[in-house]
Amino acid sequence: MRNRAITLVAGSAPAALSTLLVLVISGLAMLGSETTQRTAAQMLVMGVICVGTYIFVGNSGVLSFGHVVFVAVGAYSTALMTMEPGLKRALLPDLPGWIVDLHLGMAAALPVAGLLALLVSVLCSPLVLRLDGMAAGIASLALLISVNVVIGNWDQVTRGSQGIVGIPADLTVGTALPWLIGAIVLALAYQVSASGFRLRASREDAVAAASLGVRVGRERTIALVISAFVCGIGGGLYAHFLGALTPGDVSLKLTLLALLMLIVGGLRSLSGAVIGTIFISVLAELLRRVEAGGDFGPIALAPHPGIEQVVLALTLLFTLLLRPGGITSGRELGHRLVRRSSRDVETARTEIVAAPEPG
């Protein structure tokens, strides 16, 4: 009993430490200029999207380009719930009356947006049930593109490629932070649940896990649904960060940015998702400033659009080549704590490894 309590406390260390890290960075950003604060808010939004994507991709090991679909659902549905009814009537005259009259605050709209994304993920679940590896990658990419085409043409609801404007752009570090912390807690709760362990077992070896009675499809669906919920909320935050939405905001570009953050941080741990988001956000902001040009003390720079993309691409490339596990390489923050507390498990594992191979 006592051991279990220690394991629980130590097991929540990654969430606690990740949260602490986010808090410190956000606190530092609060001291900075308005631009810095806006970047920090964007970082928190990306954090929610990355943690959401991590819940599925990290635990299942199935690469998904499709999670931006859930972000898109969350973003557009939040926009439709929180915009001024008068503005909605003017921009989207063909919208059903009850949607036009809906006027929620962001905090009330986000869980609804998450649930809508969750519903969409249930429709998508056959994809993860039947496919893995490359086929899953291509299928999720195809899903992303078709949803993007639909968003770009569904004039009655999304205003097509013109996009929606006039979403309250009121997201601040303070209002975004609780959602990211919530996402981290939810991700950890799933990760240490029985389903999370079973899913990670199937990630390491799907056939072996299945032979031990793990129903891979079921566990993947559970992770997908939770993951979509978080991504939907992330999408809603994103809409309130941007203030305007076009199909291009929820396209392959966003997918790649989220995957870049996850891979550089470390795809196989929650701490990796958080650290990657922070690292890439800070790097990208610095690069944007270089790209825009200007005077940096003794050095004067001309504007060079493209530098951000080149450096971020090189970061991804070098990560993949030199440290494929990312910054965290599958470890969680505070993993030493966990190891110390579960020494019994370690001992047992050593015995199993030391036992002679049968036959």
Add this chain to the structure above:
Amino acid sequence: MAQNLINALSLGSLYALIALGIALLFSIMGLINFAHGELITIGGYTLLAFHGLPLAVAVALTVAVVVAAALTMERLAFRPARGASGETLLMTSFALSLLVQGGVLLKEGADPQSVNVLGSLGASVDVGGMTIGKLDVAIIGVTGVLLIGLAWFLRATPLGVQMRAAAEDFTMARALGVRADRVVATAFGVSGAFAAVAAVFLVARTGTLTPSMGLTPVLLGFVAIVLGGLGRLWAAAIGAYVLALLSVMLQAYLPTGLAAYRDALVYLGIIVILLFRPHGIAGRPQGVRV
């Protein structure tokens, strides 16, 4: 109807060039090369740089530059990553794709640029009441020659036979003495050459260049490969022609309200195929890997 067929054949040839370039690498090393689109971009901008030279010279230089770019990608990024999982390779190719796009953006700026490579190819001829663009004829003809050339190369030369062996079973081929580096580098070279030719035709058709111009072609290439069946070389070419036929027919006969959703339908179709016929329309299922 016949007009549509010619269009489909021309479009299909373009898709086939792209799809084969991708399928070649996929069948040999399990790499889904997203950066193939950027090879096309490099080809497009090279063509712009050599604009003014005689067309044949410009095309030859373009092929040379793109092949060099493909070989560089192989040497610097994919060779160190060889043996990694398919997902890692895919992300490596994404990184390369972003890198080249960023580089082009840095050098050429984001604004679209136009280039006219057509010259006399812009004209069209009347055959039995149909208007056939000379460009369409050139695309169909050149692609035909290249496909036959590739088939000959794969059947009749030692390197080609080694490539087929590697595509069948890479590990086994290596064990039997096939030199992996040489085979993979050759595959990248051929893939680059196909990308260069595709770039020339693509630019000739559209006349515009942007840093992200490679995205749509590479996605269509993937679609063609999935249609034909993952990992089978010639099936990719068949898939390309089927895809072109589908999209031309959908364009021609879809009610106007739905025409805008054509691409969505095509990509949803891909998902359905992957779900129910993961080895392509005409594919043969392979044994379950345990």
